[in-house]
Amino acid sequence: MRVLAKELKAALGAIKSSDAAGVPDEVLVKGWVHRVRELGGISFVMVRDRSGIAQVVVEGKVDLPLESVVSIPGVVAANDKAPDGVELRASRVDVISRAAPDLPFPVNGDPTKIGLDVILDQRPLSLRNTKIRAIFSVQATIIDAFSSFLRSRGFTEMKTSKLIGSGTEGGTGLFEVDYFDTKVYLAQSPQFYKQTMVATGMERVFEVAPAYRAEKHDTPRHLNEYVSMDVEMAFIDSERDLIALEKELLSSIFEAVSSRNGDELAAWGATVPTPESVAAAPIVAHDEAIAIAAREVEKSGSSAKKAYEISPEVERLVCAWSAREHGGELVFINEFPRRHRPFYTFPIDASRTMSFDAIFRGLEITTGGRRHNEYQALLDVLPKFGLKAEDLTDYLNVFKYGCPPHGGFAIGCERLTQKILGLQNVKEASLFPRDRKRVRP
């Protein structure tokens, strides 16, 4: 019977408490040779499986290149010095798949000592590193917790097309696709589709899917393909309803990561914010955020220039202010100027909109807001953004035939993963990242 690494301790307990006298039953450990150490005529083989790492004791020397896949029958025994206080005493070692001995870098080493380019170029091998793979266990929890929370609030999961006839915000930043005899584009977001679904009467929808930005950025915060976690809901009054929802949603995600990914958080020396600190996250208006950033710069005696819009530097400064004043790591900035937001953003007045960003640990992880829901208001606003009603017929039909007040937001899955674990670069939080120069593996 196969036993996972993390089940060995329970297997030992079961054997100890059983009445059967005599020779204990053999169990089978299967996995990857993670590390081998020889000591006094005995080999300690650390075997990695999906649950963790088991210590296997083999008499004599072994010929096992690292990363070989093995199947090892043996007897479970207590050993205070082994992980979990338990080890497997091997009856024999069966090699299922023998690894070549020329690993291009130390797969079981400290990933911070391997360059990011090597980690990404050698992705099939670097993902074997337990600390690197831990990133994606956390990411899986994030996606599950996001979806579960929203389902519990009456949201329906949807899957929409990623091939669109034109961009939601004009034609810039789009990747073009040859589609039979025509051209289409990779969707930047499911914006129009999530609004459409809300307006059907489904009211509350979410989607977790790839999104594309053909931007030439090459920064630690940008990906050209990322996983967008989108939310949209009907019958809101303003962006404050969305911020309230996102606070609960993030709390629920943090709670799930904390309870399921203790080992992964420990490996990265990371913690998640408390529900109290998330609930207490301040909401500051756009202009106030700029002023706060200016005061922070002044205080620090820095010679940095005054900012006039929300830049990455302003995001960091506002987070630093919030951490000091409110004791948390999350800030919401709302009331962005109309000129900084897409045409579909609902206005407060001539200059401000019902929009917001969420900044977590100094990085924008969310953009959202209430949307226009009046047909005539949309017709009025389109020309100001250089758009034509005849290019947006499908979208406009959503509003022509009755649409409730609504809004939504999107969380960048890789950015949230990055900031939870304290990764230096968002690319580390993408399994197979795509940037301007990287299209493989």
Place this chain on the structure above:
Amino acid sequence: MRVLAKELKAALGAIKSSDAAGVPDEVLVKGWVHRVRELGGISFVMVRDRSGIAQVVVEGKVDLPLESVVSIPGVVAANDKAPDGVELRASRVDVISRAAPDLPFPVNGDPTKIGLDVILDQRPLSLRNTKIRAIFSVQATIIDAFSSFLRSRGFTEMKTSKLIGSGTEGGTGLFEVDYFDTKVYLAQSPQFYKQTMVATGMERVFEVAPAYRAEKHDTPRHLNEYVSMDVEMAFIDSERDLIALEKELLSSIFEAVSSRNGDELAAWGATVPTPESVAAAPIVAHDEAIAIAAREVEKSGSSAKKAYEISPEVERLVCAWSAREHGGELVFINEFPRRHRPFYTFPIDASRTMSFDAIFRGLEITTGGRRHNEYQALLDVLPKFGLKAEDLTDYLNVFKYGCPPHGGFAIGCERLTQKILGLQNVKEASLFPRDRKRVRP
């Protein structure tokens, strides 16, 4: 306080059982004007929200174009003739968003009387039809049940890139993307990535994501963009382990749909297979399936030609045979010839492979199999498929450095949705379907 349509009955119960005498509290119903009927100086307004349809009684005539969004305060009252035996007696009607009166087709009508082209061309409006929208409530359950079952079995959800440097099975059937100064392709499946993740030590992975086929088919069973529900797992012996897993997985999905989507199933006159019939689904070898189909043709006295491979017609015939002989609607066909399967398929012998298809209600919903996991075996097989090792370096590294026996499968989400509900065309099961001619809405 807003009350959903399906909560009205409970609200009535709460009012009846409360001690508070006198005037009952008002509640608020919000939603879309689904239908209006006038009778003896009274208007019956059916209001649709995300939970269902509420009957609202308004004194006198109303001027409410269908699909307008309304907010109606009123008092809950019993009425045996209303849905759930309960209705709202309106205090007034507030129009939140007034619909134009020129709906291009009857949104609240029987969708089988609206042509498929109208349904798909007018998607933002046709999705307001409760029976059409029901398809996507079922689909959301399928995705949730798929993911939940796999998580409970130790599978980790992953999100992989949909932009790849080359196809997994040669260059045919790929959509080309302009990617900065180079060309990439939309992924046909996460095949290489799921194998990579299994080989890292994660062992068990799944993904729900778009997949692309640039095929010129225009049939009721094809989409050029579909949602692929992918599974891959380590340490299997043969495709029979995968079939056993898929039986449990499908049972779990059917059970979830049955328990959560009773209304939607009823709307389509559909039922799901019992767990017993899924467990009893036969596994027939490829050659035997062909022979069964030939005997079915013979029996029917048809003049149809003998088939030599698994065609849609053979799939239907084998399902008909299975329904009669085994009393179920699911059949697995395994041991496909090597020439019909991709290079990475694990061979049984010179002619057969450890591969399978699942046929549900006459339609292939799954392809899967065990994969090659030996580096040398892959190097040997590539030339026979016209492939070069140097074009597959990243993929081959997965095997060079230790890879366990493994395999997996994919379920077409739209096809499963289609067959559960008995839809005529798979496009009906895609929110915004893409085919050769359709790239909008």
